[in-house]
Amino acid sequence: MHEYALQVDPHRAGQGPETELRSLLLWLTEDESLRRGVRGRIRSGEPAQAEDGTPMGSPGFDLLQLAVGSGLSTGSLVFAVLQWQASRRRPPALTVRRGPYEITLTGDEAGDAEGLRRIVAALENGSGDSDGADDGTA
Secondary structure, eight states: OEEEEEEEOGGGOTTOHHHHHHHHHHHHHHOTTTTTTEEEEEEOOOOOBOTTSOBOSOOOOOEEEEEEOTTSOHHHHHHHHHHHHHHSSSOOOEEEEETTEEEEEOSGGGGOHHHHHHHHHHHHHSSSSTTOOOOSOO
């Protein structure tokens, strides 16, 4: 079982972080290739901060926690998230975390095969290289 945390960029949240994350969770649970391998819940995450470090916005449910079965690839999850972003009129940017590693998906990555390979490798291996060597970029 792999655990992921997804958070919407509050500055590009479209309909608001909670609404966007509920939409994404529904999308993932209705996807035939994912529904048996993904469990999720929405909860309150760390509040967004202004440049000076002060908390911004109101507290709410803005973090989607996913538990993904070992039979489901990271690539399948990333692909499903990009499909969801493509379906949105104003796709929100999403930060995806697995352990200490995080990447941001804006939706623009769908057209960049090499970039997608690096994103998947970063989330699977903790690096941007398929051999697991960590050069600090994703």
